[in-house]
Amino acid sequence: MNDRSNVEFSEREALLFHSHDRPGKIEIVATKPMATQRDLSLAYSPGVAVPVKAIAEDPAKAYDYTAKGNLVAVISNGTAILGLGNLGALASKPVMEGKAVLFKRFADVDSIDIELDTEDVDKFISAVEIMEPSFGGINLEDIGAPACFIIEQTLKERMNIPVFHDDQHGTAIISAAGLINALHLTGRDIRDCRMVVNGAGAAAIACTELIKAMGMPHDNVIMCDRKGVIYQGREEGMDQWKSAHAAATDTRTLQEALSGADIFLGLSAGGALRPEMVMEMADQPIIFAMANPDPEITPPEAKEARPDAIIATGRSDYPNQVNNVLGFPFIFRGALDVRATTINDEMKIAAAEAIAALARQQVPEEVAAAYGTSHSFGPDYIIPAPFDPRLMEIVPAAVAQAAMDTGVARLPILDMDEYRHRLKSRLNPTTSVLTLAYDQARAHPRRVLFAEGEEEVVLRAAIQFREGGYGIPVLVGRDDVPDRLRALGVSDPEEYEYHNSRKSPLVSEMVEYLYERLQRRGYLRRDCERLVNQDRHIFGALLVALGEADVMITGVTRQYNQSLGQVMKVLDPMEGRRPFGIHILVGKSHTVFMADTTVNERPSPELLADIAEQTAAVARRMGHEPRVAFLSYSTFGNPPGNWLENIRDAVALLDARGVSFEYEGEMAPDVALNPKLMKNYQFSRLSEPANVLVMPGLQSANLSAKLLRELGGDHVIGPMLVGMANPVQIATMSATASELVTLAVLAAGGIAR
Ligand SMILES: NC(=O)C1=CN([C@@H]2O[C@H](COP(=O)(O)OP(=O)(O)OC[C@H]3O[C@@H](n4cnc5c(N)ncnc54)[C@H](OP(=O)(O)O)[C@@H]3O)[C@@H](O)[C@H]2O)C=CC1
Ligand SMILES: CC(=O)C(=O)O
Ligand SMILES: [Mg+2]
Structure with missing residues (x-):
């Protein structure tokens, strides 16, 4: 099909794409349950009569009781399909379906394509104008000039919802x-x-x-x-x-x-x-x-x-x-949201x-x-990409504000x-969970040490962190840090603070500090000197210990346990705490916290109970009422086994501690998460599916977390390290810059602690 660009596909592939599975690109999905007779009675006759009467009395109620407010019609007669010319209404359907799915994908606007088989301007206008009750807006598409000018102008005059000819x-x-x-x-x-x-x-x-x-x-x-x-x-x-x-x-x-x-x-x-x-x-x-x-x-x-x-x-x-495509989804989003x-x-x-x-x-x-x-901004990047998530937050808000300022809202x-x-959370559930943390970080900017400043992904994270206003990045790296930042599009790299262990005036103080801690753990002074000079985890952690930064982020250059081991040579857990890791799984409609996924191989009953309490606290800090399930292969003794005592003792410990959240165990993951299966255990103290999963041991925990990260449909945050006196986060080696920023924000905002 095209041998000049960097994406190649054959005509066959394009046809298969459209024909495989279900022909076409859209389907309708019900937003209400249709499972029972009662559901049907409410969704259709007789229940539906109630909203009918309400709308007849007050037309504005259509926005409350129907999909109108989020529904846009993409309407064409196929007289100017892309640059292919006048190929007729039917042939335009793949393009119009395409526009409809782009509305959904980029701005969560529901949309349906309508192809009108007429080149008669008046007929076209009459057909569209009587559709006003159905839709929140009309997107005209691929209608050739000059008919399109007359059609759009007339419909704008006659209709009381936005009419927008996108090609114009x-x-x-x-x-x-x-x-x-x-x-x-x-x-x-x-x-x-x-x-x-x-x-x-x-x-x-x-x-x-x-x-x-x-x-x-x-x-x-x-x-x-x-x-x-x-x-x-x-x-x-x-x-x-x-x-x-x-x-x-x-x-x-x-x-x-x-x-x-x-x-x-x-x-x-x-x-x-x-x-x-x-x-x-x-x-x-x-x-x-x-x-x-x-x-x-x-x-x-x-x-x-x-x-x-x-x-x-x-x-x-x-x-x-x-x-x-960079515009219409977000422009309609803003216009619909202010009606x-x-x-x-x-x-x-x-x-x-x-x-x-x-x-x-x-x-x-x-x-x-x-x-x-x-x-970065330059001749090959003058315009954002449509999948830039920031468009969804920024463009609809600008459009909505302008609508309000001009009195059309x-x-x-x-x-x-x-x-x-709200805009952010419409598309990316993670962001709604994180919004508060981002706000918190912005309101109280802290100094965050990025220990692996020689890695591009880390530099990107530091740039995002600073440009997002979340705090002050402090980098560990060599003297080429400013040049590398400049190469990534930073215009003021000299504003970034970085520490080079070969030149830092703090080195002798660091060696003293470290030697004091490690001399009775088998380390000579020169071992400590070498660690300070050569290990960025140690050097970075020492910067935090000496108060040069509040929070530390590391992990992309070394295995998790090695990074943690080095950091713990310098920094301590909180008094009476054992650090552990939480993976947070964020799906379309749920968030689940899973722990300990990174540190403790065979947690004792006490530690399991601590993990439950502290993970519940993190869930609360992230806006969720915790319901803790202690997971096992066994549900309440079935099948019986040798490894259940620890879990039962942990549950008994929580009973004794009198904690203020729901907890239950031992239970298999499907019982913890599936409401139907839960009903088989009426005595269970969980009122709804669990959202905090305490894992029985590191084997199952770590591999479950990694499987979910690689195969699951959910977005995964973490692992988040909790229990350290100074906030430290150890990312996975595959972390992206955005993931590093998220961890930094969670740590700086005090959610991960
Ligand atoms: N990138 C984008 O976002 C968009 C791109 N487009 C593209 O713009 C093009 C026009 O679309 P649209 O305005 O909707 O279509 P119209 O049918 O309304 O207009 C097409 C115009 O292009 C002129 N034209 C066609 N071929 C040539 C040529 N070889 N040399 C000079 N002029 C020519 C026609 O001239 P005449 O008047 O003499 O017939 C006519 O004025 C399409 O290729 C379309 O894909 C459109 C919308 C968005
Ligand atoms: C992009 C578009 O709308 C067009 O080419 O017609
Ligand atoms: Mg078009």
């Missing part, structure tokens, strides 16, 4: 965001640039209008269509929308128009821009070849002709994807600015990983911070 405004918003950053990088002022737009259809006209509204003078823009330059006085193939952009120019072809131009904006068809045309453009030309599926010119061709160019396409498999009556210009500009600003910030690790290479958001948290 979605594209305009994203290309404006990309252009803001490309101009920024090349030091240009929008008022002095010359731009050539190829295409004069839905997308091209809307993009040009927005860019002119942002300050580019009308006389600096030349627009071309299939017949060449749209000049003043041209009569052939014109309409009122093209005429509005006709230029006073002697040029007649795209090639002539491009001579000396700063910007090429392609919204036409694949292959329309040839390398020799690009050669004529100004220095550092900006080339947005946005036709889909094939751009006007491919990035390799453009780069060969002009190595100094900044190049963007509409595709995800090249750098700089300027595609409306906006429309999506106005202020909301569009707010979205463009928010997206542009995001690209100038440090790229999160999961995004860098998805790209397969590291990215029917349900204003009273607490914007709370709304942003």
